[in-house]
Amino acid sequence: MNDTSPPRRGRKSELSREQILDAAARMLRRQGYGNTTLRAIAEVAGIQAGSIYYHFASKDEIMDAVLERGVAAVYEAVRDRLAALPSETGHLARIEVAVTTHLEALLSHGDYTSASIRTYGEVPEAFQQKSQPLREAYVVLWQDLLGAAQADGAIRDDLDTSLLRTLLLGSLNWTVEWYDPTQRPVQDIARQAVDVLFRGVVPVEEAS
Amino acid sequence: MNDTSPPRRGRKSELSREQILDAAARMLRRQGYGNTTLRAIAEVAGIQAGSIYYHFASKDEIMDAVLERGVAAVYEAVRDRLAALPSETGHLARIEVAVTTHLEALLSHGDYTSASIRTYGEVPEAFQQKSQPLREAYVVLWQDLLGAAQADGAIRDDLDTSLLRTLLLGSLNWTVEWYDPTQRPVQDIARQAVDVLFRGVVPVEEAS
């Protein structure tokens, strides 16, 4: 009944599986769901199209794996880094760490996270739902972070933290569309993003 | 030689053309480029698939028209509203108008702008280039806006306005992914976005 045990497989299988996923993520990122062909994935992975079905049951299963990996990479990175902070860490410091980690994870696992972000909307609803719990957990994480900060007066209480969260994460997520790793280190972007988020762009002397 | 004159067409042609474009934009927005089928577009538009070719030469030509319309709607709206401002308008006020107008245009032409934003990356390079001049012009518009503000001291001069622009526009563009017109008026979002952009989230008394 409980069919948790996978068919016993050798070491080479996992390697191929990984190559297929990498290829799929790379193609999903630039061409979207509908344009990504199993034959193209196979070619990039260095195998034949039919061979994919030894590792995955369907195209959707591949997409699902890529999507899930994309969100998990960011969520787990941020969650773990926050958990590793000393308990006396201030709210603003925690937010700064979250922003920086989010950006680092987002841009270092570029293909998976980009594919996840850009493809999520165009994938059949049926298996959007599989990665949805993770996405919601990540939203809750941020909402708690911002809510706690506001409750303690670290964030102005005339702001809607829910709106603030979507605006902030939107700004960060959009970086996958333009970020060029050869141009500028991720930390520079994170630093200025946090700086503007905290203090705004207007110089203090004339902040009306 | 100069074949500028289109084949003389009646009034009904333009109506159908519009319906095809509307249908295409709506499908592009939710399903992406590769998943959007000419037969599906035709069904939404209330005609037969083959009839599309009376109005457009190819699928790509439809996509091209949708993409261009999407960026043009936002660009022209912001440009015109800025041009209509009295010349003595301050830099921050101009930026506020630009942000608000950008959001309003973005979200009121939802299908076209969303399709334009989400599909641009997955479309063949050959005709990404057709809407590229418009996109660049829009970037220049914002860059001038922010650069002039910084030159006059309205924006802190330790900020990189080029990075600031991408972060800001990213935040605004991302709204097409989550905005629900039944929940909150666009102006509320614009107001808080400008507020945070100018003054940051940290209360003045403890801004270090």
Add this chain to the structure above:
DNA sequence: GCAATAATCTAACAATCGTTCGAATGGTAA
């Protein structure tokens, strides 16, 4: 009302899609 042409329909085409399956290969334990 009649001719002309604008607009749409219908049916098919070649290509490509995801998928299947039996045969061929690879490696590993005995």
Add this chain to the structure above:
DNA sequence: TTACCATTCGAACGATTGTTAGATTATTGC
């Protein structure tokens, strides 16, 4: 080596794709 199972190949399938062309219907100008 032999036998067994893991892994891949190669070729095919039905369905669907963008596109085409001729027949058919609407609409307009006179």
